[in-house]
Amino acid sequence: MKKKWLLPIFASFMFFTGMGIHDAKAATIADITNTAKAYIGAPYKYGGTDIKTGVDCSAYTQLVFSKLGISLExxxxxxxxxxxxxxxDNLKTGDLVFFNTSGSGVSHVGIYIGDNNFISATTSSGVKVDTVNDPYYWGSRYVGAKRIANFSDYGEVKDAEIDFSIYASRGEVALRLANKLHLDTSNTNSSFPDIKPSSKYAGAAEALKKIGVFTGDDNGKFNPGSPMTRGQLSKVLVEAFHLTQQGxxxxxxxxxGSHWANNYVGILASNKVTVGKGDGTFGVNDNVTLVQLEAFIQRLAQ
Structure with a gap:
C-alpha cells in the first residue's frame, strides 16, 4: 500500500461531466494552477497518456482536470x-486555450494560468509555460478559449492526501539518490528512530546520512513518508553531488537573497539542472513530483 501524507488543501471534488460550465466551487484557482504546474518537465509523446513516459497536449489537460474531478474528452x-x-480579453485561470499548429484547425490545447500565460505539453520541451500572445509562435496560432469550470478564490479547508504516485516522498528521494550515486546500502540498521531495519528505505537513508546528505529533523527522524519541497531538494542535490557555483x-x-535556499537554488541553476517553472519562479515551496525528481537526477548524471 502506498504511503500518504496529510496536509490541508481545499474541499474534495465531485465528478463532473457535460458540455456546459461546471460549478467547481470546491476547486480553487490554486488547485488548478498547482496541479497543472506539478507536471512541468514531463516529456511529450504523440498519442501518449502516461505522464512518466510522455503525454500529448490533450492527454495532459485531461489528466490535470481529472485530478480535480472534471471530465474532459x-x-x-x-x-x-x-x-x-x-x-x-476575458480569460480566467483554468480556461482551456486552443491553437492551430498544424494548419488544419484546432490541434493544440493548454490551460490558462493567468498573467497572459498558459501551460501545455509541447512537442519541443514537454510540459512548460508559454505566453498566449507570444509574437514568435503562439500569438498567431491562437484559435479561441473554452471555460469548462468556474474556479473559486477560496474553499473550505479539510484534510486530503498527497498522491505519492505523483509526488516524491523523502524515502523515494533517498532510494533514487543512493542508486544514482552507487552507494553501499547494505547497512539497514538505521540510526533514524522512524525507520525500521525492514524498511525498504533503511539502507538508502543510512548511506546518505553517512555522507552528510540527510541528518534528520529536530527529533532525529527521517520522515520517509513525508513530501519534499523543491527548495529542500535543491539542498539535498547540491550536497549529494558536491555541486559548486558555475558562473x-x-x-x-x-x-x-534572504531565503535560506537561495544559494542552493542558485547553484542548481548555474549547473543547468533547473530553469525554474517558466514564469520567473522556482517553486521553492512546491512539493517535488516524481517527474521533476527524475529530470533533476538525469541532468546531474549527464
Missing part, C-alpha cells in the same frame, strides 16, 4: 467542443 478538437466560448546563476522571484 480525449482530443484537443473534442475538448474544443466542451464548455462555453470565452473572449481572449552567474539565474535569479528567481520567489527565492530572494
Amino acid at each position: 480525449r482530443t484537443s478538437k473534442a475538448q474544443y467542443q466542451q464548455g462555453t466560448s470565452i473572449a481572449k 552567474t546563476a539565474e535569479q528567481f522571484i520567489d527565492v530572494p
Whole structure:
C-alpha cells in the first residue's frame, strides 16, 4: 500500500461531466494552477497518456482536470467542443486555450494560468509555460478559449492526501539518490528512530546520512513518508553531488537573497539542472513530483 501524507488543501471534488460550465466551487484557482504546474518537465509523446513516459497536449489537460474531478474528452478538437466560448480579453485561470499548429484547425490545447500565460505539453520541451500572445509562435496560432469550470478564490479547508504516485516522498528521494550515486546500502540498521531495519528505505537513508546528505529533523527522524519541497531538494542535490557555483546563476522571484535556499537554488541553476517553472519562479515551496525528481537526477548524471 502506498504511503500518504496529510496536509490541508481545499474541499474534495465531485465528478463532473457535460458540455456546459461546471460549478467547481470546491476547486480553487490554486488547485488548478498547482496541479497543472506539478507536471512541468514531463516529456511529450504523440498519442501518449502516461505522464512518466510522455503525454500529448490533450492527454495532459485531461489528466490535470481529472485530478480535480472534471471530465474532459480525449482530443484537443473534442475538448474544443466542451464548455462555453470565452473572449481572449476575458480569460480566467483554468480556461482551456486552443491553437492551430498544424494548419488544419484546432490541434493544440493548454490551460490558462493567468498573467497572459498558459501551460501545455509541447512537442519541443514537454510540459512548460508559454505566453498566449507570444509574437514568435503562439500569438498567431491562437484559435479561441473554452471555460469548462468556474474556479473559486477560496474553499473550505479539510484534510486530503498527497498522491505519492505523483509526488516524491523523502524515502523515494533517498532510494533514487543512493542508486544514482552507487552507494553501499547494505547497512539497514538505521540510526533514524522512524525507520525500521525492514524498511525498504533503511539502507538508502543510512548511506546518505553517512555522507552528510540527510541528518534528520529536530527529533532525529527521517520522515520517509513525508513530501519534499523543491527548495529542500535543491539542498539535498547540491550536497549529494558536491555541486559548486558555475558562473552567474539565474535569479528567481520567489527565492530572494534572504531565503535560506537561495544559494542552493542558485547553484542548481548555474549547473543547468533547473530553469525554474517558466514564469520567473522556482517553486521553492512546491512539493517535488516524481517527474521533476527524475529530470533533476538525469541532468546531474549527464
